[in-house]
Amino acid sequence: MDKANLRRRILAARAGLSEETLRTSAAATRELLLDQPWVQMAGLVACYWSIGTEPDTHGLILALWKHGATVMLPVQRPDGDLDWAVYDGPDSLAPGPYGIMEPVDERRGVDAIRTASLVIVPALAVDRSTGVRLGRGKGSYDRALARVGPHTPTVALLHEGELLDGVPAEPHDQRVRYVALPGELILLGHP
């Protein structure tokens, strides 16, 4: 299946998830991540402000922030690349492109992600054997993840059924090291 069809298939499946499933999945993923020492110890976390049927991050972000971590969220640039700005509580956000909430804080630049100690990204699917990530098709996270060093943990949040045996990959496609499913955190074994 090509990328466009796979995206459509996954978005259609997500559209069928109940509010209840979205809520319980988010809680399970949040607790699982917050239980990891390497998550608890991360001082600067790059995350995303979830929308619609994406794996929900709002509770996770609030918990990380309350715990004392600095959380950066993407700020969409017109060229498709991602700038970064710091979350400072629920009142620090305003709607940006695609209706996604973005921090009003100063922009830290596209390279700010290099300094994160933990990177949590949205994905529509991840390849179980290679870690290759399928995104929304704008290449934004391919550019952002290309700046992240090999020792920084990268985690894609997925719903059940989105960790696949085979995702179409092109040379520019970036991989993630972990996937977090509701109730299951998986360290992918790719080199």
Ligand SMILES: Nc1nc2c(c(=O)[nH]1)N(C=O)[C@@H](CNc1ccc(C(=O)N[C@@H](CCC(=O)O)C(=O)O)cc1)CN2
């Ligand atoms: N929450 C979130 N923030 C993000 C991304 C993302 O995928 N999710 N991005 C990743 O690059 C960037 C924004 N790029 C985006 C590109 C396309 C669509 C998009 O196709 N949206 C659908 C509706 C989404 C839904 O409800 O599931 C649309 O507009 O029809 C969204 C964001 C940066 N911030």
Ligand SMILES: Nc1ncnc2c1ncn2[C@@H]1O[C@H](COP(=O)(O)OP(=O)(O)OP(=O)(O)O)[C@@H](O)[C@H]1O
């Ligand atoms: N490093 C890069 N610099 C500029 N453009 C890029 C880069 N990486 C990918 N692109 C472009 O982005 C477009 C979309 O790529 P692709 O379909 O692989 O996105 P994706 O990985 O699914 O989505 P995303 O990265 O936004 O989550 C492609 O046309 C690709 O050429």
